[in-house]
Amino acid sequence: MMVRILTLPLLAPVAAAALSSGNAGDKVTDQKRIGIIGAGAAGSSAAYHLAQYARDADIPTQIDVYERSAHVGGRSTTINPWDHPHYSVELGASIFVEVNHILVNASRDFGLRTATRMVHDDKGMADLGIWNGKEFVYTMTDEGGWWDMAKLFWRYGYAPVKTNSLMKDTVGKFLNFYEKPLFPFKSLSKAVQDVGLIEVTGLTGEQFLKNKGVGDLFANEIIQASTRVNYASNLGSIHGVETMVCMAANGAMQIDGGNWQIFDRMLSSSSSIATHLNATITHISKQTNGTYVLTFSNGGTKTFDQIILASPLQFSHLVIDPAPAHVPDQIPYIKLHVTHFATPHKLSPSAFNLPPDAQVPQAILTTIPAEEPYPHNDTTYNGSPGFFSISILKSLINPLSAVPRQEYVYKIFSDEPVSAAFLSNYLGVPVTDAEIEGTADPDANVSWFHHKLFHSYPHEFPRVTFEELKLDDGLWYTSGMESFISTMETNALMGRNIARLVVDRWLEEKLEGAEDVFEGWRYEGLQQPAGQQQPFHAKL
Ligand SMILES: Cc1cc2nc3c(=O)[nH]c(=O)nc-3n(C[C@H](O)[C@H](O)[C@H](O)COP(=O)(O)OP(=O)(O)OC[C@H]3O[C@@H](n4cnc5c(N)ncnc54)[C@H](O)[C@@H]3O)c2cc1C
Ligand SMILES: *[C@@H]1O[C@H](CO)[C@@H](O)[C@H](O)[C@H]1NC(C)=O
Ligand SMILES: *[C@@H]1O[C@H](CO)[C@@H](O)[C@H](O)[C@H]1NC(C)=O
Ligand SMILES: *[C@@H]1O[C@H](CO)[C@@H](O)[C@H](O)[C@H]1NC(C)=O
Ligand SMILES: *[C@@H]1O[C@H](CO)[C@@H](O)[C@H](O)[C@H]1NC(C)=O
Ligand SMILES: *[C@@H]1O[C@H](CO)[C@@H](O)[C@H](O)[C@H]1NC(C)=O
Numbered sequence: 001m002m003v004r005i006l007t008l009p010l011l012a013p014v015a016a017a018a019l020s021s022g023n024a025g026d027k028v029t030d031q032k033r034i035g036i037i038g039a040g041a042a043g044s045s046a047a048y049h050l051a052q053y054a055r056d057a058d059i060p061t062q063i064d065v066y067e068r069s070a071h072v073g074g075r076s077t078t079i080n081p082w083d084h085p086h087y088s089v090e091l092g093a094s095i096f097v098e099v100n101h102i103l104v105n106a107s108r109d110f111g112l113r114t115a116t117r118m119v120h121d122d123k124g125m126a127d128l129g130i131w132n133g134k135e136f137v138y139t140m141t142d143e144g145g146w147w148d149m150a151k152l153f154w155r156y157g158y159a160p161v162k163t164n165s166l167m168k169d170t171v172g173k174f175l176n177f178y179e180k181p182l183f184p185f186k187s188l189s190k191a192v193q194d195v196g197l198i199e200v201t202g203l204t205g206e207q208f209l210k211n212k213g214v215g216d217l218f219a220n221e222i223i224q225a226s227t228r229v230n231y232a233s234n235l236g237s238i239h240g241v242e243t244m245v246c247m248a249a250n251g252a253m254q255i256d257g258g259n260w261q262i263f264d265r266m267l268s269s270s271s272s273i274a275t276h277l278n279a280t281i282t283h284i285s286k287q288t289n290g291t292y293v294l295t296f297s298n299g300g301t302k303t304f305d306q307i308i309l310a311s312p313l314q315f316s317h318l319v320i321d322p323a324p325a326h327v328p329d330q331i332p333y334i335k336l337h338v339t340h341f342a343t344p345h346k347l348s349p350s351a352f353n354l355p356p357d358a359q360v361p362q363a364i365l366t367t368i369p370a371e372e373p374y375p376h377n378d379t380t381y382n383g384s385p386g387f388f389s390i391s392i393l394k395s396l397i398n399p400l401s402a403v404p405r406q407e408y409v410y411k412i413f414s415d416e417p418v419s420a421a422f423l424s425n426y427l428g429v430p431v432t433d434a435e436i437e438g439t440a441d442p443d444a445n446v447s448w449f450h451h452k453l454f455h456s457y458p459h460e461f462p463r464v465t466f467e468e469l470k471l472d473d474g475l476w477y478t479s480g481m482e483s484f485i486s487t488m489e490t491n492a493l494m495g496r497n498i499a500r501l502v503v504d505r506w507l508e509e510k511l512e513g514a515e516d517v518f519e520g521w522r523y524e525g526l527q528q529p530a531g532q533q534q535p536f537h538a539k540l
Contacts, residue, residue, distance in 0.1 A: 031060040032506060035294050035304040037281050037318075039067035040074020041093075041488040042478035043310030044263035045102060046495030051270035053503035059510070061272050064302070066279040066294070072267060073260025074311070075454065076488055081342055081409050082448045084399045088258055089340060089409055091452060093488045096259070098251030099171055100489035101178060102496060103262055107255060110265040115256040129361030130225045132369045133384025135353060137221045139361055152222075159218030163247055166212055170244035173197050174485075177493060184500035188466040188480055197241050201484065202464045205235040205243030216370065223247060225365035229389040231460055231486070232334050232413060234374065234381060242460040245485050259488065284309070284320045284475065292474060305474060306502055310495060312479040315455060323536035324472035331483060333455035339418040342398065342407045342448040347390065348428025363391035387414040390426065400442035407447060417451060457486035469498060476502070 034050060036043045047063050054061035071077060075092040096103045107114065126139040138155065152160040173195040176182045185191035192198050200208055205227060209219045224235045226246040231238055255261055267275045283295035284307055292307045309316065314330045347360040354360065368374050368383035375381055382388070390412045398405040412418055423431040423446060435446035442448075460483065467480025481494040 031062055032306070033304045034061060034063045034306045034308065034502070035281075035292065035302065036063065036065045036308045036310055037284075037294075037316065038074060038310035038478075039065050039072045039263065039267065039275060039277075040310060040491065041076060041263060042481070042491035042495040043067075043074075043308065044072065044266040044495070045492035046308050046310055046478065046499050047273045047275075048106075048266035048269055049496040049499035050502060051272050053499055054272070054506070055270070057503055057507050057510075059503065059506050063270075063273045064304075065267060065273060065275045066281050066296075067275065067277050068280040070277050071260065072264045072275065072277070073258070074263075075456070076259045076263060078258040078260065079340060079450055081340070081394075081396060082398065082400055082442070087394075087396055087399075087409075089393050089411070090254060090259065091338065091340070091450075092454065092456075093259060095252045095254050096487070096489055097248060097253070099175065099248065100487070102492045103259075103489050106262050106266060110262065110269075112261055112265070113256040114253040126359070126361040128363045128365065130221055130365050130367060131352060131385055132221075132367050133386070134369060136361070137367070152218075156215060156218040156222070159215040160222070162212065162214050163209075163218065163223065166214070167244045167247040170197065170200065170241060171248050174241075177497075184497045184504065186470065186501065188469055188484060188494075189464070192466065192484060198464050200240035200244070202462050203240045204462055205238050205240055208240030208243065209235070220370045221367055224367045228367065229365045229413065231457055232336050232388055232415070233460060234368065234383075236374075237378075238460045239462040242485060245487070281316075281318060284318060286322060286324075286472065286475070290474060306476070307474065308476045308478065308495070308498055308502075309471070310478045310491075312455070312482065313477065320471075320475075320536045324475050326468040326471045327536050328467045328471070328477060328480060332459045332461075334457055334459055336454045336456040337412075337414045337417050338452045338454055338456075339412040339414070340393075340409065340448075340450040341412075341423070341446050342396070342409050343427060343429075343446050344398075344405055344407045345427045345429050345445060346408065347426055350428060351426045363389070365389050382415045386416075386422075387412055387418075389413045398442060398447050401447065402443055405443075405447075409448075417453075458483050460486070469494065470501075 032054070036047055043065055047065050050061065050063055077091050078088040079091045081087045081089060098104065127141050129136040129139040140151070174197070176195045177185070177191060182191055182194060192201060203211070205223065206219065209223065219235060223243065223246070227233050227235055227238050227243055230246045231242060235243065267273055280297040281294050282297050285293045285295070287293060292304050293301050294304065294307065295301050309318070312333070313328050347364075349356055349358040349360055352360055366385035366388055368381070372383060374383055390410060392408045393411050394409045396407060396409055398407045420431045420433050420436045423436070427445065429445045431446050432440060432444070434440040435444045436449050438449050440446070463483060466484055467477065469477055469480055471477050476498045478491060478494040478498065481490050484490070
């Protein structure tokens, strides 16, 4: 590394240009070239850990990260209420937890501050209520915390204690993914099996909880409220591990100003990483010598030794030519409507069948009444409540109103777009279409409104095998992780895992001796199974 930097200024201009553009054929150095597609949690973490591992192994590496959008973070991204630059709220992934070691360590190492929770101004306003479309079946305050044992015991008996211990067991098994001997893992299916979680991913949350003797009432009211807010899924269609992940809420936190900053810092942590925004990749083409050429939407190309695809293939609009040895399945993703808005009004007690002077909880999760039959084949069935969650995120001054006005910024997760009639009902004041369309004046009852339809995460159906993470020699894929657990941390973990596998292979090559290895790569590159020569077109 040192030597290369020192000799760089001495190179002839032509050679230097070839080096910096990373063009194939520059035999000037044995620098490894890695192309990463996607600057979300997975791609950023892959780049960050690759740079670290390669530096520690003393292997010169150039990492190019390509991101189609204009921002780093992918589904971890913020919006600004009233477009005001000083206000921001999470639009996508909003929280991570204590056991998310990559995110927690990175936040600490980058000196990022975690945000404090909103302090509510009203005594008697519960922090959280679980609504079933008819009544609040449970409410809790911050002081008691999630495991407000006495109160929970009163209603649910031992179910919360059992669930807590099942959750701890699941998390304990999962933590093996970070350490030797499991880490780095070459197959996700095998890793899930090795830690003893395959039985749990193979069952629905409902089946798993029943098998473990967790009472129906607790499962329906508390656990399902959690799977609905976290994964827009009812217990009959989300697997057991993801169900337990929903209950692992200890030490929930978010980064002040946006979680995306973790990924931004990861990308700027090393001079060997170059991040290219507004850069869409359209083709991944494997060459006969085993290298890969990426094609950009503007027609440009660049050659790499290894490619990491860090986005769900089906939303990447990529052509992989020839088709890789393993083509990931297209999997169903949930379409989640995420709505933010600001208003001076609180939620209407009457919309929740409460007396007029009652306080509505600040965060409302939902469940389907136990007696209400619901179609188990319809994962995101809203049921009686008609939405998954509504919560007040912040209390802010409306910067556009004629007179400064304190307002609440709300977030709604739902299966359907939020209408003016919906808001009129839940706020108990008239809300017009103009307010929803954002064309009303800033003093209207709804002064700011933002809607986003996400392919948020997969339908987490029970399954016992997962996508390959190595699609072909030199071509890696992170998003298979999402059918196991879809979070920023797990995708970041898959990025770190692939980084380790790549650098370990380079270390092996180094040992084998540079010349021999080159032959080896060529040989591997030619091992294209017959009948796989057609390009693969990813489509929506
Ligand atoms: C509303 C919502 C709430 C969520 N809540 C949480 C939460 O509280 N906590 C949590 O941990 N997780 C949460 N998640 C899940 C979490 O956001 C995801 O699991 C994680 O962020 C996915 O990261 P990723 O890097 O794998 O994919 P992505 O974030 O999707 O990143 C992929 C990137 O690749 C880019 N890309 C795709 N194709 C191309 C191409 N051809 N060329 C160039 N670039 C391309 C995309 O633009 C994108 O930026 C939530 C998700 C949503 C939508
Ligand atoms: C591999 O082949 C491509 C053309 O297909 C060429 O540009 C590149 O220089 C070759 N790379 C190596 C390392 O041989
Ligand atoms: C990306 O594109 C957006 C809008 O098209 C533009 O505002 C932004 O400056 C661009 N960013 C970069 C880094 O090119
Ligand atoms: C996080 O940091 C702690 C303390 O420095 C360290 O022991 C641990 O291995 C780190 N974990 C990861 C995943 O980086
Ligand atoms: C669910 O099953 C019912 C009855 O078998 C069928 O009518 C309905 O279309 C299915 N719904 C979905 C979303 O598949
Ligand atoms: C806003 O709500 C109030 C009731 O609080 C209502 O009187 C008023 O007409 C509403 N404003 C608009 C623009 O609809």
